Amino acid sequence: MTDASARPDLPGPGAPYAERYATFGPDFFRRFDDADDTRFYDQPRLVTHIDDRAIAAVGAVYADLGLGPQGRVLDVMSSWISHFRQTPAGLVVLGMNPVELAANPQAAGAVVADLNRSPTIPFADGSFDAVTCCVSVDYLVQPLEVFDEVARVLAPGGVFCCTFSNRCFPSKAIHGWLQTDDRGHVAIVARYFRLTGPWGEARASLATPPGTPGDPLYAVWAARA
Numbered sequence: 001m002t003d004a005s006a007r008p009d010l011p012g013p014g015a016p017y018a019e020r021y022a023t024f025g026p027d028f029f030r031r032f033d034d035a036d037d038t039r040f041y042d043q044p045r046l047v048t049h050i051d052d053r054a055i056a057a058v059g060a061v062y063a064d065l066g067l068g069p070q071g072r073v074l075d076v077m078s079s080w081i082s083h084f085r086q087t088p089a090g091l092v093v094l095g096m097n098p099v100e101l102a103a104n105p106q107a108a109g110a111v112v113a114d115l116n117r118s119p120t121i122p123f124a125d126g127s128f129d130a131v132t133c134c135v136s137v138d139y140l141v142q143p144l145e146v147f148d149e150v151a152r153v154l155a156p157g158g159v160f161c162c163t164f165s166n167r168c169f170p171s172k173a174i175h176g177w178l179q180t181d182d183r184g185h186v187a188i189v190a191r192y193f194r195l196t197g198p199w200g201e202a203r204a205s206l207a208t209p210p211g212t213p214g215d216p217l218y219a220v221w222a223a224r225a
């Protein structure tokens with residue numbers, strides 16, 4: 001595990017969004033398919049997006065961080081699978097497709113919301129003890145607003161954990177993500193934490209054995225200060 005967020009030269013969370021976004025290159029948040037996400041996610045995809053070993057690694061990361069089974073947990077950019085080894089009692093899933101969310105056996109509640117159309121999370125301050133986002137952070141075009149919203153809905157000390165691999169829907173991933181590698185992806189998510197919050201130190205790990213075949217699984221997380 002490493003402290004992935006140490007960049008004293010970046011503007012702080014209180015800075016205007018324009019100033020914070022200016023730390024990324026031009027077109028960083030453009031996508032090949034910049035059309036309304038509703039069109040792309042209209043059809044349910046009841047599939048897995050990473051292999052079984054990477055899925056197990058997500059569950060292991062959550063367990064190591066102590067996420068669930070008691071806490072109030074929100075899984076954003078969710079689908080029919082949330083990967084918890086032990087189901088959190090009050091798991092709420094938020095995503096684009098109502099059929100996928102309704103099929104999620106671990107969910108106690110579901111919210112259909114497009115975080116690219118409106119980067120707000122429709123819950124009161126401090127509503128959750130943990131928030132997760134699995135293999136989806138690369139689709140956010142206003143990630144700083146979303147990370148700030150996650151901080152708002154988390155109780156102090158609550159963890160936001162983003163996990164990802166090296167696969168994606170390339171037409172819907174931001175250019176900045178497509179133009180770099182695994183190490184760069186960790187740095188991007190760590191920078192989102194650094195520019196939003198308030199968060200404690202962002203930490204990162206490779207949760208699958210290095211150098212082995214199959215999908216790698218990375219995690220970047222921080223606790224709300």
Ligand SMILES: C[S@@+](CC[C@H](N)C(=O)[O-])C[C@H]1O[C@@H](n2cnc3c(N)ncnc32)[C@H](O)[C@@H]1O
Nearest residue numbers: 037049077078079095096097114115116134136
């Ligand atoms: C690759 S799938 C991952 C689903 C799930 N998290 C998993 O681990 O299998 C990407 C998910 O991100 C969600 N998503 C994509 N764009 C979104 C947006 N603009 N707002 C909210 N959710 C979005 C979709 O609903 C889709 O289920």
